[in-house]
Amino acid sequence: MMEGNNFFAMLSRMRYINRWGLMRNTLTENISEHSLDVAILAHALAVLRNTRFGGRVNAERAALLGLFHDCTEIITGDMPTPVKYYAPELRRAYKEVESAAKENLLSGLPAELKDIYAPLLMETEEEAELWRLVKAADKLSALIKCMEERKMGNDDFLQAEKATIEAVKGMGLAEADCFLEEFLPSYSLTLDEQARKGEKGV
Numbered sequence: 001m002m003e004g005n006n007f008f009a010m011l012s013r014m015r016y017i018n019r020w021g022l023m024r025n026t027l028t029e030n031i032s033e034h035s036l037d038v039a040i041l042a043h044a045l046a047v048l049r050n051t052r053f054g055g056r057v058n059a060e061r062a063a064l065l066g067l068f069h070d071c072t073e074i075i076t077g078d079m080p081t082p083v084k085y086y087a088p089e090l091r092r093a094y095k096e097v098e099s100a101a102k103e104n105l106l107s108g109l110p111a112e113l114k115d116i117y118a119p120l121l122m123e124t125e126e127e128a129e130l131w132r133l134v135k136a137a138d139k140l141s142a143l144i145k146c147m148e149e150r151k152m153g154n155d156d157f158l159q160a161e162k163a164t165i166e167a168v169k170g171m172g173l174a175e176a177d178c179f180l181e182e183f184l185p186s187y188s189l190t191l192d193e194q195a196r197k198g199e200k201g202v
Helices: 007-016 031-052 059-068 088-106 111-121 125-151 155-170 174-182 184-188 191-201
Strands: none
Touching: 007 031, 007 088, 031 059, 031 125, 031 174, 059 111, 059 125, 088 111, 125 155, 125 174, 125 184, 155 174, 174 184
């Protein structure tokens, strides 16, 4: 057994890293669950761009980037947004920690696989436009979490919900605005309400 090839075993630990550490959570959310949401949402945003806004981006690649976008948090943990963005020097320091975490994860791969996985773990200039979609999807996933907590009577997320809506709108992405207007309202519905809505649409 080659003990150094631990990359995929490390990825399996995403389910142990919980998000929203400073907040009272009605339901906990780990980065494995969050990453699946981001992958689905990044794919949706790419599809919207291609079908409604004249784009030509790779939706499948956007989903893949979304799936891997928080992998370094296996090592760093989930740093709360207010802390991460408190000051420019703190943000720069965190970027260095993320980069070191990326290299740590990549060290668990055979040499011939590293160049394939390296672009999935942190942003690259070559795929900057796809990463913008992933960032928007990340914010949408956070917004949906805030809405779900509010629905369960948890007021701790009210301010985060307002701030996240503004953050999504502030990105200036037509496909993200489209998602907010057309698809986000359904997340406030119960399962029965969603089912009835689906029946009417058939």
